[in-house]
Amino acid sequence: MKVGITGGIACGKSVILGMFAEAGWQTLSADSIVHELLDQDQEVYKAVVAGLGKEVIGADGTLDKKEIADIVFSNTDKRIWLEGLLHPRVHEQWTASVAKKPDQNWAVEIPLLFEKKLEKYFNLVVCLACSQKTQLSRLCSRGLSEANAKARITCQAPLAEKIEKSDIVLSNTGSLDFLRKQFSILLQKLN
Numbered sequence: 001m002k003v004g005i006t007g008g009i010a011c012g013k014s015v016i017l018g019m020f021a022e023a024g025w026q027t028l029s030a031d032s033i034v035h036e037l038l039d040q041d042q043e044v045y046k047a048v049v050a051g052l053g054k055e056v057i058g059a060d061g062t063l064d065k066k067e068i069a070d071i072v073f074s075n076t077d078k079r080i081w082l083e084g085l086l087h088p089r090v091h092e093q094w095t096a097s098v099a100k101k102p103d104q105n106w107a108v109e110i111p112l113l114f115e116k117k118l119e120k121y122f123n124l125v126v127c128l129a130c131s132q133k134t135q136l137s138r139l140c141s142r143g144l145s146e147a148n149a150k151a152r153i154t155c156q157a158p159l160a161e162k163i164e165k166s167d168i169v170l171s172n173t174g175s176l177d178f179l180r181k182q183f184s185i186l187l188q189k190l191n
Contacts, residue, residue, distance in 0.1 A: 001105045001106070001123050001124070001190060002098065002105075002106045002108070002121065002122045002123050002124075003020070003025075003105075003106065003107045003108070003122060003123065003124050003125070003126055003190070004108055004110060004113050004118065004119060004121065004122035004124070004125045004126070005017055005020075005107055005108065005109040005110070005113075005125075005126050005128065006109075006110055006111060006112075006113035006114060006125060006126070006127055006128070006162055006166065007111075007127045007128030007129055007159070007162060008128070008129065008130070008135055008153065008156060008159040008162070009111065009135060009139065009152050009153055009156060010130075010134075010135045010138035010139050010142075011128040011129055011130045011135065011159070011172055012128045012130065012170075012172035012179060013109045013111065013128050014029065014031075014109065015128075015172070015176070015179065016107075016109075016126065016128055016170065016179070016183060017029055017107055017109045019180065019183045020107035021107075023187055024105075025104075025105045025106065025107045026097075026098075026101060026104045026105065026106045026107070027106070027107045027108070027109070028094045028097055028098075028106070028107075028108045028109070029108075029109045030090050030094065030108070030109060030110045030111065030112075031109070031111065033089075033090045033093050033094060034086055034090060035065070037086060037089055037090070038063045038065060038068070039062065039063070041089075044085065044086070044089070045063060047085055048063055048068065048082070048085070049063075051078070051081055051082070051085070052068060052071050052072075052078060052082070053071075055067060055071075056068050056071070068082070069152075070148070073148065073151045073152050073155060074151065079155065083112075087112075087116060091116075091118075094108055094110075095121070098121075105190075108121075108122070111156065112156065112157075113125065114157055114161070114162055114165050115156065115157050119165070124167045124168065124190075125165070125166045125167050125168070126166065126167070126168045126169075126170060126186070127162050127163050127165075127166035127168070127169045127170070128170055128172050129159055129162075129163055129169055129170070129171055129172065129173075130171065130172045130173040131173050132153065132159075134172075134173050135149070135153055136149050136150070136153075139152065139153075168186060170182045170183065170186070
């Protein structure tokens, strides 16, 4: 079984991915792969500096992910360019990992799953959803301004569209216990 996990930013995709891992599933996060590429791939490092400018180099010489995010979420052309650089590499890594263990149950978190038309790779797509007020609150608690938070939300397909295209929708506006109960029901159905 291959489950794709998607949803809006700050809706709890990583939390659900962790629950799948606790349940013994193989898990992958597209965001984690992006962070690895930015931290460890010299070809990506050079391309990002060439494409976005030297201001993305942090004081310690590594790429400053906050600066990169500030640039790409305020400039559509640069965001599309960065996605063009990173997404093929991310896709290659997660599909190769899944191919190495094809008989395992997999949960793969991909925020832009529908935007990149990746649903065909999964038996089931689970969407995490919450209110925009909750998204904004969570993003602001991570240190973003409300304007930056809204910019990040609008860079993804509308949550309503993701909900409509998904096989299962889990609500994460309530408590963590409520989300765990929903996950437990989902896991029973999958087993």
